[in-house]
Amino acid sequence: MAAVTTDPEPAPGPLRWAVWLLRAEGIGLALLTLFLVYELFTATATDLLSALLVTVFAAGGAVLLWAIGTALGRRRSAARAPAIVLQLMLLPVGYYMIVGGLAWLGGPLIALGLLVVGLLISTATNRALGFDTERAA
Template sequence: MTIDSAPIPVTLRWAVRLLWAEAAAVGLVAGWLVWADLTATSTDRLSALLVTVFAIGAAVVLWALGRGLLRRQAGARAPAIVLQLMLLPIGWFMIQGGLGWLGVPLMVLGLSVAWLLISPPTTRALGFE
């Protein structure tokens, strides 16, 4: 295995930063969910725990994908793009539910990170060209 000494392109650095920001945001939501699970008076415990575990897992996966991309592991790009594209239906349903102030930025974020991940400098840095 060789280590590429070329500098990491700006597009890849920003994609990683945004993935890590998403991981931090989902981590904060997971923390709130843990607190809500512990302080709830009546709830469906299994459903609450599954949602909490899902949020924790999502934060870990986003962080790991960012780390993989920073290490120029080409296999981290496709799952990262899929997760970003998943923000599109989430944002759409938020807009439909009256939360356009949150849905539109989520959609823009998803498209922006996906674009950064398929941009030519990132593609070259990950060894696809």
């Protein structure tokens, strides 16, 4: 007879939302990668190596975001720091989009990065990932 295991308590809302948003970002980046692959085959290349590197970078980012989201969904505390770093990288990207005239895209990117960081450092997420939120006296 197999041993019966019980699932741990469900993940708190902030952690579930952070996982969902990280995976959504990964899907968005995967779609961008597909567009870049299409462009590789149809556009006139002025610098093929740079085009290939940008495409590989986008594909790697998509895989990384999905993997980090999955790890956080499994409550792997080591995945939180890379997730925060990736979200903070959205701040300068969004800023330069705004400066470059793409405020309609840069503003939401900044907001998304800050939102996910907030979800990842919330008290409920800290508890779910096993971080001690109270310091011992």
